[in-house]
Amino acid sequence: MKNVQFLITLYAIAVMAACTTTQPDYTVIKGATLFDGSGSEPVSNSILVIQGNRIICTGSLEECEIPENSEVLDMAGKYVTPGLVDAHVHFFQTGFFDSRPDGLDITETYPFAEVVAYQQLNPQRYFDAYLCSGITAVYDVGGMSWSVGLQEAAELNPNAPHVAASGPLLTPAQGAPFDLPSDKVLVPLNSKEDGIKTVQYLSALGSTGIKFWQIRSGDEEYMSRVEAAADEIRRQGNQMIVHATQLEQAKAALRNGTTLLVHSVSDQEVDDEFIQLALENGTIYNPTLIVSSGYMLAYRAAADIEPFEIHDPNHCVDEKTRELMETAPQFREHSLFSGSLVERFQNFDPETDRVNETDVLNLLKVYEAGIPIAVGTDAGNPGTLHGISIYDELEAMQQAGIPAMDLIVMATKNGALAMQRFDDFGTLEAGKLANLIILEEDPSEDIANMRSLLHVMIKGNLR
Numbered sequence: 168m169k170n171v172q173f174l175i176t177l178y179a180i181a182v183m184a185a186c187t188t189t190q191p192d193y194t195v196i197k198g199a200t201l202f203d204g205s206g207s208e209p210v211s212n213s214i215l216v217i218q219g220n221r222i223i224c225t226g227s228l229e230e231c232e233i234p235e236n237s238e239v240l241d242m243a244g245k246y247v248t249p250g251l252v253d254a255h256v257h258f259f260q261t262g263f264f265d266s267r268p269d270g271l272d273i274t275e276t277y278p279f280a281e282v283v284a285y286q287q288l289n290p291q292r293y294f295d296a297y298l299c300s301g302i303t304a305v306y307d308v309g310g311m312s313w314s315v316g317l318q319e320a321a322e323l324n325p326n327a328p329h330v331a332a333s334g335p336l337l338t339p340a341q342g343a344p345f346d347l348p349s350d351k352v353l354v355p356l357n358s359k360e361d362g363i364k365t366v367q368y369l370s371a372l373g374s375t376g377i378k379f380w381q382i383r384s385g386d387e388e389y390m391s392r393v394e395a396a397a398d399e400i401r402r403q404g405n406q407m408i409v410h411a412t413q414l415e416q417a418k419a420a421l422r423n424g425t426t427l428l429v430h431s432v433s434d435q436e437v438d439d440e441f442i443q444l445a446l447e448n449g450t451i452y453n454p455t456l457i458v459s460s461g462y463m464l465a466y467r468a469a470a471d472i473e474p475f476e477i478h479d480p481n482h483c484v485d486e487k488t489r490e491l492m493e494t495a496p497q498f499r500e501h502s503l504f505s506g507s508l509v510e511r512f513q514n515f516d517p518e519t520d521r522v523n524e525t526d527v528l529n530l531l532k533v534y535e536a537g538i539p540i541a542v543g544t545d546a547g548n549p550g551t552l553h554g555i556s557i558y559d560e561l562e563a564m565q566q567a568g569i570p571a572m573d574l575i576v577m578a579t580k581n582g583a584l585a586m587q588r589f590d591d592f593g594t595l596e597a598g599k600l601a602n603l604i605i606l607e608e609d610p611s612e613d614i615a616n617m618r619s620l621l622h623v624m625i626k627g628n629l630r
């Protein structure tokens with residue numbers, strides 16, 4: 168009996184405690200300097216009111232009232248921006264050659280089929296790496312068809328960034344070494360029918376965009392296949408993405424309605440016609456300045472010339488990736504490193520050869536012409552690691568001459584536009600999802616201050 172009374176008393180205490188510690192209805196971020204992602208002047212001593220996963224008010228102290236029953240986070244002296252968007256990644260790729268046997272065949276050690284199956288089953292390590300790096304949305308612009316399924320999985324996962332994915336790519340290439348008999352990254356565009364069916368299939372799967380990997384711009388017959396596919400993309404209400412590193416390819420892509428150009432035009436300076444076409448289409452330009460030299464860094468590591476350096480003070484890179492990069496010199500005896508190529512790897516200077524001069528020139532021309540630019544790393548390619556690579560890309564763009572204030576917009580709003588998710592995120596305004604980052608240092612003074620990350624909020628959850 169005594170025991171029962173004791174239990175009743177305990178229960179009463181527990182109920183009282185539960186009643187007095189109700190969950191707050193709102194989260195308020197108070198006092199920080201706010202960059203809303205639109206490019207407008209920052210708001211000092213700002214207020215951001217969040218209810219559930221949405222922002223309900225943002226602005227100055229006069230503009231937003233702190234509601235009752237709020238959890239107030241004092242962020243005076245800190246800086247808030249929207250969560251970063253990496254508008255160019257590949258989930259099937261690991262950051263090393265095990266997922267790119269076309270670059271260095273190490274399939275004896277790492278069977279490609281197993282590598283890709285692992286990638287499909289384990290995206291969480293990259294989700295964590297992205298969030299840890301302040302990235303709250305990513306665009307996978309090329310992978311196997313399973314990558315399209317990541318969109319919904321990530322949307323429903325509170326610990327994942329938002330994902331958009333295009334799925335397999337249409338290409339003139341035949342029999343790529345990184346295709347499996349059962350699943351493809353590259354779909355050879357051998358007929359109009361191939362293109363139309365691929366567009367219909369991927370669009371029905373829910374792909375965000377249909378990507379072309381190179382287009383044979385000088386070949387009329389081939390271009391008629393591209394046109395047929397482009398027509399179908401319009402019919403499906405999807406968007407056309409093109410990997411074009413040559414000016415003629417890029418212009419042919421634009422004439423067919425491309426709204427997202429990935430990679431810089433690298434062979435020559437862009438001309439007025441290119442700029443005109445891009446402006447008419449409202450095309451977004453994604454320069455990927457550092458990915459090519461990333462390959463060189465990965466080759467140098469594999470050839471045992473220089474270890475691959477991972478600058479990762481926040482420990483965002485997962486163990487498996489870390490090990491992959493650390494054990495790269497096990498391939499020093501690879502036949503690729505016994506030939507004349509090795510000299511190129513030795514002569515590469517990580518300080519001075521990180522970006523291509525034509526890429527820089529064209530980035531500035533595109534910027535000055537007012538073509539919207541999105542930040543994307545091409546993460547997953549050898550030497551370009553998921554998550555942390557965004558800092559290197561941003562810093563390379565800044566060094567190329569893009570002001571930090573504009574880079575904030577390119578890494579937030581423009582990325583969301585490229586992903587076709589601007590209604591949901593990309594700027595900090597009432598009605599949008601609460602995806603934001605809090606920084607110790609001012610990112611508009613130096614974009615490298617994006618590295619001074621303190622907190623990440625994804626879908627209203629603070630990490």
Ligand SMILES: [Zn+2]
Pocket residue numbers: 255256257308309545
């Ligand atoms: Zn890519």
